[in-house]
Amino acid sequence: MTAVHVGVFDSGFGGLTVLRALLPLIPGARYTYLGDTARLPYGAKSRQTIARYAVSSAKFLEDHGAEMLVIACNTASALAMDELRASTSLPVLGVIEPGAEAAREATASGSTLVLATQATVQSNAYFKALQAVGLEATQKACPLLVPLVEEGWIDHDVTEQVARIYLTEALADAAKAGLSPSTVLLGCTHYPLLRPLITRLLAELSPQPITVIDSAETTAGKVAEMLHALPGRPSSNLTFYATDSTEKFRALGTRFLGQPLPEVNLLDLGG
Structure with a gap:
């Protein structure tokens, strides 16, 4: 064949x-x-x-x-x-439905955090897809990450500082909503290049373990x-x-x- x-x-x-x-x-x-x-x-x-x-x-x-x-x-x-x-x-x-399905399988707390571009967040596509599989979600637009990745600043201090700010804000937003996400879904295909950085920062910032889900994978x-x-x-x-x-x-x-x-x-x- x-x-x-x-x-x-x-x-x-x-x-x-x-x-x-x-x-x-x-x-x-x-x-x-x-x-x-x-x-x-x-x-x-x-x-x-x-x-x-x-x-x-x-x-x-x-x-x-x-x-x-x-x-x-x-x-x-x-x-x-x-x-x-x-x-x-x-x-x-x-890329959205497979990500939502993976989050359902990996999320222990019933809630997940979506990192995405402004347009994807505004579409609410991940929010609806996650809701359809029984998960609550917090969404965070991270507009600066795409240009930083395309600049090649994967391991740059500036990228770490920006990612830290976004993740700190996102976790605070989730806490205000009474949610405790146990997974983070990378809702932009640029973000897998930052997965090691995001994983490391989440280990520092979150009081509980958080699994990072790569929507590309x-x-x-x-x-x-x-x-x-x-x-x-x-x-x-x-x-x-x-x-x-x-x-x-x-x-x-x-x-x-x-x-x-x-x-x-x-x-x-x-x-």
Whole structure:
């Protein structure tokens, strides 16, 4: 049997953490990754525009042979899943539901803390998904973390100070609401690069142990579960597209993927 073809879409670079988690779980799949870097940030756009952008990217992946679509973008997953699923007959998986399911399994206290971008928090998508699985949630927007990660300041003192402030505020907000979160859900695909820092800070700031859940890993695990019945396949085949500077995409993408990127193809999806 030929390799299953998985299309992975994000507005930029963060979705590469989902691809990074997929590679060891389904090593024989063929992957096409599309980063819509010319039109980011999605969080500053209207829901209608985000849906239009996401659907055009999904159509490109489907037209190029994808048999499953992974929406490795929290904003698109939060605001455009209905339109995406209506636009294709392919299986479509976002990052929010797998994260909520993982939180349900790992949360002992009945409440969790979501760290995400402003747009994802405002969508309330994680709040609703967690509520649907019986969990209470506190959400915290952490807008400065994405640019710090893209700057490469993963281990920088400034990043630690910013993360400490966000986590201190988030835990205080949870306490005011009478909640004691036992899990923290990383609701942005940039944040896995900060997981060691966040884990260490939570150990200092929280009076109880808190498990950090990486939505990139949980999404990859769900994809592997969906494709588990497929027989063995040949080695991985990776193809990358970006809608803006391919040089920048390769430079930043290497950090997110954890390995050098091969050639990145420039793609024009229009306005």
